[in-house]
Amino acid sequence: MMINAWDVVFFFLAGLILLSALGVVFIRHPVYSALSLLVNLCVTAILYLSLMGAPFIAMVQIIVYAGAIMVFFLFVIMLMNLSKGEYQERTVPWRLLFGVGAAALFAFQIFILAGEWRGVLPPGARGFxxxxxxxxxxxxxxxxxxxxxxxxxxxxxxxxxxxxxxx
Amino acid sequence: MIVAIVIAAIKLLILFAVLMLFVAYGTLAERKVSGHIQDRLGPYHCGPHGLLQPLADGLKLFFKEDIVASESDKILYYLAPMIAIVPAVLALGVIPVGDSVTLFGRKIGLVVADINVALLYLLAVSSFSVYAIVFGGWSSNSKYPLLGGLRSAAQFISYELILGLSIMGVIMVVGSFSLVDIVHYQKSMWMVVYQPLAFIIYMIAATAELNRLPFDLPEAESELVGGYHTEYSSMKFAMFFLGEYANMTVTSAVAVCLFLGGWYSPLSFLSWIPGPIWFALKLMAVFFFLLWLRWTYPRFRYDQLMVFSWKYLLPLALVNILATGGVMILLGGI
Structure with a gap:
């Protein structure tokens, strides 16, 4: 298996996306969780821009999600202004259960897509x-x-x- | 390859220096214009006619005590002033200030990056400027800044939409997102002639996005002390103002590119004057308009602000898009 520059870029960006996505789930502070989601959306836009060659979708991703929807999220979080302790009490580990479920789903997707992600980026599809x-x-x-x-x-x-x- | 990178870096450095000059003298212009509008002289003692006032202000802000609110959220508290300046600097890269010059036998375009989604890029980076205000307001852990941040979030979403829709008319006429293409299209006639309604809507929405009077509710000093930057002092406070004036400069530059003919001279017999000078003159005119607006109109009430955006400007912007499309079909442009 040959590794070229695009693979390095892909794995770097994908790692950042996964890390920030995990951050959204596991960071308990709502504002920092939202910040993590913001990072996730921006890096996804960079992925579109650099690997898919789809600048339009990358820009629209940032305008719509980072520029409008995340501002709405932050607006609501700040409006509620949860003080410390209110968002930490939880008896049933729902978060963990959802996490395991999502991880299983993700593993399933990886299983299906295994070996095919290179096919997502044929040279002709760039510059869409x-x-x-x-x-x-x-x-x-x-x-x-x-x-x-x-x-x-x-x-x-x-x-x-x-x-x-x-x- | 390396030569191209060096040229781009030099262009960026020059643009950044010019931007900072505009920011420094923008603050002086603000105080001078406000002074003369109110029948005063404005700053007068530092240098001739107060010309060294920006330097004195900068020195003062550097030497002030940097007070950090002890109950603030430290990470975001430090991050917010940094975010304030970023969007304007990012936007610099796609603004064409002139056609092209030939230096040492090499043709150099007077734009750092002529990308084909330049306008969308501008909208995308400018959408980050709201985070400075929202994070600054929230992390201060204080009542007035929080209210300022909340107001800003709601105001920004409303007017961002209208800003995008007002630009859409220009994009339809030109058929390109590239700012260079848009300026080239205006060689014989300014876009403001074809899209007068879009120009008015753009200027209103841009003023609202800049948090300038009559839309400065996030920092309404009579209600919110200082709004989102109440708890900031010294250079952190200065960063917010640096960001505000840098954003004003960039917004004026975009208005010049989109509607006022960019670097082209308005009259053909004046075309011996170089493009960048025309660009700077037009930019200063739009900048002055923003100052003039601030010292002429009283502030909106918050409900009026929202009603104005959603019930008047949004339908107007949509009508403008429909009318533009209709005229284009009638003229057989498609």
Missing amino acids: GVKALSHLIFTRYILAFELVSVLIFVAALGAVALAKKKL
Whole structure:
């Protein structure tokens, strides 16, 4: 098995992604857990940028997740402003159980994908641009795309209906 | 390869030095403009007309006692002022200040990196500036900074969306995310003529993202003492202001690239003046506009801020995109 520069980059980034993902689960402090998730999202964007050659998706990943959704998370965490002790008491080790479950699922995925991740990055797939992406979205995947937008709209409506008792 | 890296490094160094100059004299400009708007003279004693005031301010901030709130969350407390300056410096790399020059027989473009997703890159890095305020406000472990941080988070999400949508009209007309392409498109006519509504929306949303009056609720001094930076002192405090003025400079530069013709001269008989000088002049005009705005309008109330964003600016921005698309189809541009 030959190891080239891209493999080194991949394993470095993948290691960072896994480490920060574990941090999200195991760091008990909610703000630092959120920070770990932020690191995870940014490194994933770097992975898209460097290995997949998909700058558009990398940038949108940062704009949408790091720029908006993580700010929402932090907003809620800060609004609750949990003081020390409130987030540490737990009798049933749910975290551990979920952790084991997720690890099992992950191992299963690795088992299925083993030896195939190189196939994810054929030379021709690099430089997948905005035009190609939008063309795919608005022709081949138009139905799925529109359904997802309806789903998001319904979710937003539901959130408003739940939050406002009297409309 | 090595030559290209050296050239890029030199360009970055020059741009960084110019940015810091703009930041230093931006603070002086702020105080001078506010002074004259209020019929005062502003700083006058350090050097002729107060020209050495930024140096005096810097020295003062260096020698002040660095007070760290004992109950603060130390890691984020130290991290927040560092994050404050990062987005503006990252954004520098994609802003074209001129066409190209020929030095020692080598053609050098006056932009560090002409990447094809430059505009998205700008939006992405600028979205990090909110973390400085949010982390600074939260880690201080104090009531007023926390309120400032919370306000900032909500305000930022609302106006980030509008900023992105206002830029969309320009992208549709030009058909490229590259800032160099966008400036080239404006050689004969500025984009503000094709996209006047987008320009107005961009300036409003940019002012809100910079936390400038009339949108400076995260640091509203009459309600929140100093907002998110209440517990900061000395150079950490200065870093927040460095970040604020650097962000103002970069936002003005982006407005010039997107809407005001970049480095091209407005009138053809003035085109003998080099591009970077035109760029700097336009940048200063937009910068002055931001100062003017601050000292003219009173602050929004918080509910007004949100209503203004979601009920007025968002539909307007969407209408602008629809209208742009409609006109493009009518003219057979697609």
